[in-house]
Every structure is written in C-alpha cells, then in structure tokens.
Amino acid sequence: MNTKYKPAIHFNDVTYTINDNVILKRITGSFPEGKITTLVGPSGAGKTTLLKLCNHLISAGSGEIYIKDKAIEQYEPVELRKLVGMALQSAPMVEGTVFENLSLPLSLQGEKLDPKEAEELLEDVGLGKEYLHRSSTDLSGGQRQKVSIARTLVNRPKVLLLDEITSSLDFASLHEIEELISKINQKYGTTIIWITHNLKQALLIGNYTWVMMDGEVIETGESSLLESPVNEKVRRFVKGEAE
Amino acid sequence: MTYLTLSITLIFVVIPLVLSKTLRLGLEKDTIVATVRSIIQLLAVGFILKFVFDSDSLIYIFLMVTLMIIVATHNAKRKGASIKGITWKVGLTLVLIEVLTQSILLGFQITPPTAQYIISISGMVIGNSMVLAILFLNRFTSEIEAHQEQTELVLSLGGTPKQAIHSQLIKSIKASMIPTIESQKTVGLVQLPGMMSGQIIAGADPIQAVQFQLLIMFLLLTTAAVTSTMLGFLSYPTLFNNRMQLLKNR
Numbered sequence: 309m310n311t312k313y314k315p316a317i318h319f320n321d322v323t324y325t326i327n328d329n330v331i332l333k334r335i336t337g338s339f340p341e342g343k344i345t346t347l348v349g350p351s352g353a354g355k356t357t358l359l360k361l362c363n364h365l366i367s368a369g370s371g372e373i374y375i376k377d378k379a380i381e382q383y384e385p386v387e388l389r390k391l392v393g394m395a396l397q398s399a400p401m402v403e404g405t406v407f408e409n410l411s412l413p414l415s416l417q418g419e420k421l422d423p424k425e426a427e428e429l430l431e432d433v434g435l436g437k438e439y440l441h442r443s444s445t446d447l448s449g450g451q452r453q454k455v456s457i458a459r460t461l462v463n464r465p466k467v468l469l470l471d472e473i474t475s476s477l478d479f480a481s482l483h484e485i486e487e488l489i490s491k492i493n494q495k496y497g498t499t500i501i502w503i504t505h506n507l508k509q510a511l512l513i514g515n516y517t518w519v520m521m522d523g524e525v526i527e528t529g530e531s532s533l534l535e536s537p538v539n540e541k542v543r544r545f546v547k548g549e550a551e
Numbered sequence: 552m553t554y555l556t557l558s559i560t561l562i563f564v565v566i567p568l569v570l571s572k573t574l575r576l577g578l579e580k581d582t583i584v585a586t587v588r589s590i591i592q593l594l595a596v597g598f599i600l601k602f603v604f605d606s607d608s609l610i611y612i613f614l615m616v617t618l619m620i621i622v623a624t625h626n627a628k629r630k631g632a633s634i635k636g637i638t639w640k641v642g643l644t645l646v647l648i649e650v651l652t653q654s655i656l657l658g659f660q661i662t663p664p665t666a667q668y669i670i671s672i673s674g675m676v677i678g679n680s681m682v683l684a685i686l687f688l689n690r691f692t693s694e695i696e697a698h699q700e701q702t703e704l705v706l707s708l709g710g711t712p713k714q715a716i717h718s719q720l721i722k723s724i725k726a727s728m729i730p731t732i733e734s735q736k737t738v739g740l741v742q743l744p745g746m747m748s749g750q751i752i753a754g755a756d757p758i759q760a761v762q763f764q765l766l767i768m769f770l771l772l773t774t775a776a777v778t779s780t781m782l783g784f785l786s787y788p789t790l791f792n793n794r795m796q797l798l799k800n801r
C-alpha cells in the first residue's frame with residue numbers, strides 16, 4: 309500500500325519480545341508522510357508497544373525501523389524524540405502546575421515557554437487559561453488528556469504519536485481535539501499515528517488504518533476498510549466493537 | 552562491673568522469657584538466640600578491641616575498618632538488588648565516607664590518631680552510613696517503580712536519563728536524610744544518646760561527653776548527606792541504557 313507516498317516511518321520485519329514473550333511479531337509496513345494513520349485493535353494487541361518503538365522508548369529485538377529513510381539507531385535519542393513526539397496513553401503529569409507541565413518539553417532543553425503561548429495551547433485543546441496555574445494533581449482524567457496533547461505539541465514534532473488521547477473525553481471535547489489534530493496535519497503536514505478504540509473516529513479522522521491483533525498487523529489500507537472489512541478477523545473485530 | 556554482676560543482669564532476660572511463656576508469644580527461642588548471640592559477639596569484639604588497642608598497630612586498625620565496611624556493604628546491598636553493580640557502589644560509598652571523615656578528624660587533629668578513637672568513630676560512621684544506604688535504596692527503588700510513567704514521559708519528550716529520574720532521586724535522598732536531621736532536633740530532650748550516656752557512666756565529665764557527642768552528631772550529618780547523594784548518583788545511570796531508554800528487567 310501507499311506506494312504513492314514517502315514513508316515517514318517504515319517498519320521492516322520488526323519483532324519485539326519481553327522475557328521470551330513475543331509482543332510484536334514480524335511487523336512490516338509504512339506510515340505515509342503527511343497523512344493520518346489510525347491504529348486499531350483489541351486490548352493487548354501491541355499498539356502502545358508499536359508507538360513506543362517509534363519514539364525509541366524501547367528498541368526492537370530484531371528488524372529495522374526507519375524514520376524518514378534513516379535507521380532509528382542513527383538518531384541522537386533527544387533529537388529523535390523531539391522529531392517524533394508522543395502523547396502517552398495514561399497522560400502522566402509531572403508534579404507542579406499545568407504551566408510547568410506545558411513548559412516541560414522546553415525546560416528540559418533549558419528554554420522557557422512564553423505564558424502567552426501556553427494560554428494559546430490550552431485554548432487549542434479547549435481549556436481556559438484559568439487552568440494554567442492549577443496543580444496537575446487536581447485535573448480530571450479528561451483534562452489531563454488535554455494538557456498531555458498540548459504538551460506534546462510544544463516541541464512541534466514532525467511525526468505525532470497519539471495513544472488513545474480522547475478515551476476520557478466527552479463528545480464535544482473529542483470533536484474539538486479531532487479538529488485540532490486535523491488542522492495540525494493540514495497546516496504543518498505533520499504525520500500522525502493515532503491509536504484509538506473508537507472505530508468511528510478511526511474511520512472519520514484516518515487516511516489510512518492498521519488493524520492489529522495478538523502482536524500482528526492483520527490488515528492495512530485506506531481507513532474505509534473498516535466500513536466493509538474483507539478480512540474475517542477484522543470483520544469480527546469491527547462487529548464486536550459496534551455492539 | 553564483674554562477671555558475677557553481669558550474670559545477675561540475666562534477670563532482664565528472664566523477665567521477657569517468662570512473659571513470652573505465659574502469654575504464649577512464642578518468642579522464647581528468639582529471645583534465647585538473641586541473648587546468646589549478643590553475649591558471644593560482643594565479648595568477641597571486646598577481646599579483639601582489647602588486642603587491637605594494646606597493639607596499637609596500623610595494620611590491625613586497617614583490618615578492623617575493612618571488616619566493618621565489608622559487613623556493612625553486604626548488609627546494605629540486599630536492599631538494592633535490582634540495581635546493577637550495587638555491591639561495589641555501596642562499598643565505594645562506605646570507603647569514601649570513612650576516608651573523608653577520618654581525614655578531617657585526623658587532619659585537623661580533632662581526634663587523636665589512636666586505635667580507640669579511629670575504630671569507635673569508624674564504627675559509628677560506617678554503621679550509620681549503612682543504615683542510610685538501606686533507607687535510600689529502599690525509597691529509591693520504590694520511587695522508581697511508582698513513577699515509571701513520569702520517567703518515561705520525560706524521556707519521550709526529549710529529556711535525558713538524569714532529567715527523567717531527577718525528582719525521584721532528590722525525593723529519595725531527602726527522605727533518607729530526614730530521620731538523621733529530625734533525631735538531632737530533639738536530642739537530649741527526650742533521651743540521652745547512647746554513646747554519651749556510656750561515657751558519663753564510665754565517669755567522664757558531662758561537658759566533655761556532650762562535646763564529643765556533638766562532634767559525632769555533626770559527623771553523622773555529613774555521613775547521611777554524602778551517603779545518599781553519592782549512592783544516588785552512582786546508581787541512577789544503570790537504570791538506563793545508552794539509547795536513553797529505561798531498562799525494564801533490571
């Protein structure tokens with residue numbers, strides 16, 4: 309698939325194991341540059357593990373991963389992680405205020421975040437500026453997800469890895485975030501890989517979709533594949549999710 | 552004290568034995584083992600110390616201190632079993648603490664270079680350093696477990712291992728030092744430190760005993776601070792690999 313597009317990230321026969329448990333099995337495939345690829349599959353399929361490989365939080369046991377045609381090992385870890393930003397599934401916060409959390413990507417590099425910019429970021433994810441000086445421990449699950457998204461955007465990554473960033477959001481907020489990510493994708497040509505349990509979202513927001521199961525990629529293609537799946541396993545998964 | 556009067560003090564062992572028996576606490580065996588062990592161990596140490604003090608030879612002092620460091624290292628390292636190379640890290644920390652404190656004490660002629668002083672003070676310094684190492688390692692390993700997500704977050708945003716572990720490291724260093732500092736705040740108000748009491752009972756001038764106790768307490772502040780800090784900065788790098796990844800199966 310995607311022969312028309314340059315890959316932003318390419319997996320070549322990648323296997324990942326922890327203590328002899330095979331978590332990802334011989335993954336091969338590309339995430340096209342400037343496109344939104346949604347990643348769906350049941351719990352424990354290995355979706356988060358695949359994103360962590362892209363951010364180099366973990367290394368593959370065998371096989372190669374290329375980021376923009378360069379092997380992932382050839383990047384300085386810090387440079388790579390600024391280039392390929394990730395919003396983690398649990399939206400963890402560091403101790404301190406929302407502002408300190410938003411500043412984190414810059415403060416790690418010894419730089420400062422302009423408070424005006426912080427306010428704009430909050431507004432982008434649908435939080436009022438009064439949240440800027442709240443303690444991160446006082447946020448609700450959904451508010452944490454919003455701050456986590458905004459924080460990931462601070463580094464202006466060329467590739468954005470989103471792990472279930474709307475799972476705790478109400479319908480309106482969810483919509484707002486979908487629009488924001490689409491806008492970023494269009495305005496900056498950012499490549500997006502988006503894990504979601506929401507198949508409507510996967511279909512609506514994605515250009516392409518990967519379906520994963522038991523550590524394997526069982527189907528890839530344009531997101532419309534979710535509408536009338538050919539693959540029997542995918543059909544059962546989609547049907548199960550719809551119920 | 553004579554051996555006769557010492558035997559009479561065994562009454563203090565009989566009381567808990569009787570209590571344990573009548574209340575069925577099941578502690579009789581442990582109490583007897585503890586009593587026998589403390590008699591043997593302390594008498595042995597007493598004779599060894601007498602021998603070393605009489606000979607006043609540097610070799611024996613050196614051997615005594617080395618033995619203390621080995622035993623203390625062995626004790627403390629178990630708390631950090633999940634950290635690679637913990638044995639030499641604890642050992643090195645103890646050696647440094649010992650060298651640092653003795654150089655200051657002997658260098659400024661605060662204490663005389665005799666076996667009595669060197670060995671007693673080394674015992675207190677190494678013993679406290681061991682306790683601090685245990686407190687620190689306990690706290691640090693549980694902080695790492697509890698805040699694995701924050702560590703991963705900082706790494707994922709382009710932070711270095713040191714930045715990713717910084718708050719856990721600082722919290723653990725602080726937490727392990729607090730008991731030392733707190734106990735010094737109330738010292739003398741609630742109970743007299745054991746060493747000072749011992750000196751006073753042995754007939755020393757209370758003011759002299761207090762001065763000496765102050766010296767020891769300041770010494771233990773340094774011991775606490777240096778032990779936790781050094782052990783912390785020696786241990787955290789082994790939690791990561793050179794790709795700035797947090798190692799899962801440490």
Ligand SMILES: Nc1ncnc2c1ncn2[C@@H]1O[C@H](COP(=O)(O)OP(=O)(O)OP(=O)(O)O)[C@@H](O)[C@H]1O
Pocket residue numbers: 326331349350351352353354355356357358397799
């Ligand atoms: N550090 C680890 N140690 C052991 N097993 C792990 C570890 N991390 C992940 N796994 C296992 O790998 C498998 C895939 O996990 P992963 O988090 O990638 O799934 P996922 O598709 O993101 O699931 P979910 O939709 O529930 O988030 C699971 O079976 C999980 O138990």
Ligand SMILES: [Mg+2]
Pocket residue numbers: 355356357397471
């Ligand atoms: Mg996941």
